[in-house]
Amino acid sequence: AQSVTQPDIHITVSEGASLELRCNYSYGATPYLFWYVQSPGQGLQLLLKYFSGDTLVQGIKGFEAEFKRSQSSFNLRKPSVHWSDAAEYFCAVANSGTYKYIFGTGTRLKVLA
Amino acid sequence: DTAVSQTPKYLVTQMGNDKSIKCEQNLGHDTMYWYKQDSKKFLKIMFSYNNKELIINETVPNRFSPKSPDKAHLNLHINSLELGDSAVYFCASSRGDGEAFFGQGTRLTVV
Numbered sequence: 262a263q264s265v266t267q268p269d270i271h272i273t274v275s276e277g278a279s280l281e282l283r284c285n286y287s288y289g290a291t292p293y294l295f296w297y298v299q300s301p302g303q304g305l306q307l308l309l310k311y312f313s314g315d316t317l318v319q320g321i322k323g324f325e326a327e328f329k330r331s332q333s334s335f336n337l338r339k340p341s342v343h344w345s346d347a348a349e350y351f352c353a354v355a356n357s358g359t360y361k362y363i364f365g366t367g368t369r370l371k372v373l374a
Numbered sequence: 375d376t377a378v379s380q381t382p383k384y385l386v387t388q389m390g391n392d393k394s395i396k397c398e399q400n401l402g403h404d405t406m407y408w409y410k411q412d413s414k415k416f417l418k419i420m421f422s423y424n425n426k427e428l429i430i431n432e433t434v435p436n437r438f439s440p441k442s443p444d445k446a447h448l449n450l451h452i453n454s455l456e457l458g459d460s461a462v463y464f465c466a467s468s469r470g471d472g473e474a475f476f477g478q479g480t481r482l483t484v485v
Contacts, residue, residue, distance in 0.1 A: 293472045299415075304378075304464060304476040312472060349415060355472050361430050362407075362474060364417040 267365035284352030380477040397465030406448040
């Protein structure tokens with residue numbers, strides 16, 4: 262069965278520090294992978310996506326993610342975190358036919374000034 | 375101009391009532407979805423429509439009934455509301471390339 266695991270429920274970093282949010286997936290074929298961000302009281306905004314090709318994907322707001330097939334991972338990174346990055350981050354995998362998204366449980370990011 | 379809009383944003387109602395949440399997208403997408411986010415922030419798909427046709431129907435109580443009058447609209451009707459239905463419901467749409475655009479959510483509170 263398809264699944265997404267985000268091992269870290271909460272992460273706290275200082276402003277200006279680097280960030281890595283982990284995501285592992287279980288999927289039979291090559292997955293479509295996504296990272297979404299949800300600010301408090303808001304909907305979800307797409308940060309970046311991976312379908313095929315270059316395994317290092319650049320997204321909005323200075324985020325990037327790397328697809329590692331051997332590790333079934335799609336970790337999100339940012340070299341220098343800003344206070345406005347504090348939010349909930351969701352990794353998702355989608356079926357290429359129906360685009361049924363399966364989300365991880367999310368990682369809440371807190372940024373210290 | 376809002377891409378995916380849901381109304382209402384907040385909905386407080388008593389157990390046993392029937393309520394509807396409306397969703398409209400102006401992106402020209404063929405596929406629309408309803409997701410439920412529980413109190414622990416877990417997001418789970420409920421339904422998906424493609425060109426007004428139901429293509430995904432997860433294990434959702436029959437009290438929940440989606441209706442798509444046209445491909446720009448996907449409404450969610452809930453009968454006999456229960457306390458456990460309290461959640462944030464998100465509508466989303468996709469053009470078929472995998473990227474979904476989400477609405478702002480409807481926070482439903484059943485008292």
